[in-house]
Amino acid sequence: MNSHGPIPAVPVPVPAPMFVPVPVLVSGPVVVGVGRSAAGRGAVTWAADEAARTGRVLRLVHALKWPQTDPDEDTPRLLDDHVRVGGDIVLAQARTFVEERHPGLETETRTVDGPRARGLLEQAADASLLVVGAKRRPVVEQVLTLPPIGVQLSAHAPCPVAVVRETADPAAHAPAPRPLVVVGVDGSPGSLAALELAFAQAAAHGAVLRVVRVCRDRPGRTAAAHTAAAGRCESRLLSATAELRHRDPRVEVEHEVVFGRPVGALLGEAARARCLVVGSRGLGGFRGLLLGSVSHALIEHAECPLIVVPPGKDY
Template sequence: MTTNQETAPIVVGVEHTDAGRLAVVWAADEAARRGLPLRLVHALDWPPGIDHDTAPNPHRQTWSDRFRSAGLRALDEARELATSRHPGLAAETVLAHGAPVPVLREHTRDAAMLVLGSRRLSAATELLTTGGIAVPLTAHATCPVVVVRVPEHTTADPATIVVGVDGSAHSEPAVAYAFDEAARRGATIVAVAVRQPSGGLLAGLQMGEEMQEGRLRLAETLAGWTEKYPNVPVRREVAVGHPVKVLRDAAEHALCLVVGTRGRGGFTGLLLGSVGHGLIHHARCPLVIVPTPHGEEAADRH
């Protein structure tokens, strides 16, 4: 499905938690910046044993009514929060039946981006709860997915947007998003290439070559974008270490951290590996995960 980016909504998953409200705030701010409508979606995931279509038992009917009312109340509060920050913002609410992952995945089909809150749980705990929806949604979404664990850092001077660059075609959409966002917000791009340390007697020599390779890939990747956005300041950093720690630390005071879903080295594999899990659970600013269009994935494989 082709999405009209000028009218596509920003979709946010609504839950009645602090993490959910933080996601609504971020999504509302972004919708206002881009002049896009906001779609607030709450998945009514019925507990086992509750029939929400036919419930002859009057006690069950009362319970189901309360469950539905709680969902509607969460949506009303989310819309009030969004429109109170941005009067005039077009905000619709959707109460959908089903588990959060399939419900939200369906809404990404015509979305400009999907915004999720993330509770402060351990990686193992979150993956075993209904709150652990970011990983499966990220793996299959066709639009950028934003995971908001903490507020963006708006007091840093200069304001920065950090983007992970590995030099492959798969990082291009992430770089494109980062430059567009930086231009909208008057921010500085911090482009980070991560080289993992090598062992052995020739480690020092090999690392020198790795660093040079990282600098060359950064220059090649950013060349066209710096020409397209001449007013966006850019800092280039090549660092040695584990990608999760390097990117997490680089973005500690950033407006957001932007990465792609595929790539080489630490970014390989639909963000289902250690880097993806680490950034989803430990990023210290909003994390934006930008997918590679399917056509580009196919071309890259050939």
């Protein structure tokens, strides 16, 4: 097992010794977008730690940023060489960082032409996990510009997508005393796939798994009705996790029923988590929510890494 050094951007808790790392997800590589930004460096750190912990290959991918002129036969050779050499330097620096952090970890490097999202999706065709950094965006930018790349990738990737937030102040997001994985579950196929992955994450990282169901509170509901609704929701959570808890009793599972709005509730539950996991069809079970309020807001605001899981695969 590789030891983890200090992580300036994205803290990764040390696993509890009573847990033995197990394979997470499928056997494909962990693919991560590499750039020069702080968000990109944080994504590489998190992806390298994940690949080392789960025994998978790490694929470092850099999208070449071309000037307005297309890189065709009319592009001056000097400009072509400059862009490609710059990309090679970015990848070489990332690879050196990874090798120093995790000696012996198998790594690959790839450069891609064209839009960043398209290149990452192509490289993730055989991946078990796609990781991308996310910068903090002002509210005006969130409203007036296109969705962040995490939304684009989560909508189309064939594998889970981890969005790692740029951390302005690492001390402000101190991890819980024991690693914590939080997953939002509502019974939809997407959320059940997320539950499978979250359980595997908890097992691999020696973390507590917190399974959260968010229920909307109804005005005028009596205290007795509120208690009864909470009991029904908790019963559904216990049923959803029963097979997983039997599969590996070493994983400590918490069941939380929260009344309120999904975004605020999940952000609150995951404030000190190692990661937050949700299904790609959103808490309501509709693909459209991915580009709407719930998943979009989580991608924009989750302080911890957010993993968005597509349905229909075994993790």
